[in-house]
Amino acid sequence: MNTSDKSGLPGLLHVDHVALTVPDLDTAVAFYTDVIGGVELYRLGPFDAREMPRMPDGKDWCEAHVNVADARLMIAMLQIGPTIMLELFQYDRPTTRNTTPPRNCDLGGHHIAFKVTNLAAAVEYLEKHDVRVMSGPIQMDEGPCAGLQVRYFLDPWGNQLELVQYERQAFEATSPVSIYR
Numbered sequence: 001m002n003t004s005d006k007s008g009l010p011g012l013l014h015v016d017h018v019a020l021t022v023p024d025l026d027t028a029v030a031f032y033t034d035v036i037g038g039v040e041l042y043r044l045g046p047f048d049a050r051e052m053p054r055m056p057d058g059k060d061w062c063e064a065h066v067n068v069a070d071a072r073l074m075i076a077m078l079q080i081g082p083t084i085m086l087e088l089f090q091y092d093r094p095t096t097r098n099t100t101p102p103r104n105c106d107l108g109g110h111h112i113a114f115k116v117t118n119l120a121a122a123v124e125y126l127e128k129h130d131v132r133v134m135s136g137p138i139q140m141d142e143g144p145c146a147g148l149q150v151r152y153f154l155d156p157w158g159n160q161l162e163l164v165q166y167e168r169q170a171f172e173a174t175s176p177v178s179i180y181r
Contacts, residue, residue, distance in 0.1 A: 017077070017085035018112055020159055023099065025090035029076050031156055032086060035129045036114070038078035041085070045074035046092070070094050080114070101158045111152070113162035119149050122163050126153055144171035 022028035025043075032038045049071050052061035062071035072093040078086045091097060102109045116122040119137055126133050136151040149165045172179060 015084075017087050019087040019089060020112075020155075021089045021091060022155075022157055022159075023090065025074050025076055025088060027156065028088050028090070029078065032078050032080065032088070035126070035131065036080060038080040038086060041077045041079055043074065043076045046072055047074070048072045049093075068094065084112075086112070101160070104160060109160075111160040111162050113164050115164050115166075117165065119151055119163055119165040123151055123153075131155075140169075144169065146170035 020028075029040055033040055047062065049060035049062040049069070054060055055064040057064070060069060060071075062073070063069035066073075068091065070093055071091055073089055073091045075090075076088045078088065080086050104111065114122075123133055123137075132154045134152040134154075138150040140146055140148040140150075147166050147169050151163045153161050153163065155161060
């Protein structure tokens with residue numbers, strides 16, 4: 001990888017969306033709209049590699065575009081708050097795939113953080129909706145994240161999510177860029 005060009009990706013504006021793979025699209029859309037508060041924007045599919053033309057190199061469409069051979073998938077796009085879109089994928093094929101999300105320490109481990117105005121109220125709300133909330137809160141009193149409170153929780157399939165609450169964090173006083181609010 002050539003790292004000599006420090007100017008970054010030409011034309012980069014911002015992160016457009018994040019994506020999660022879920023076992024059941026309807027149930028996932030219900031969780032992320034009814035519990036989290038997202039809005040469903042649209043659905044696409046099903047897309048079935050067996051029904052789509054092969055690429056000139058012989059790969060099926062799904063393998064060539066999303067790196068999953070012989071896939072059958074459906075997609076839903078949600079808006080969560082004013083700043084993020086969440087794309088949900090349901091794969092019906094291939095049948096040989098992991099059905100457990102990676103842990104945070106695993107390659108590909110991830111989480112999505114939702115900023116809230118009242119961490120305690122958000123946790124209470126999630127618990128009333130039978131959402132598994134992890135221990136906490138984590139309170140940052142020193143260092144670059146001073147002023148940050150964090151609490152992790154899981155969606156129904158074990159994807160790790162996070163609640164964050166802060167007015168300002170210490171690093172903002174010396175940051176070369178302003179963070180989005």
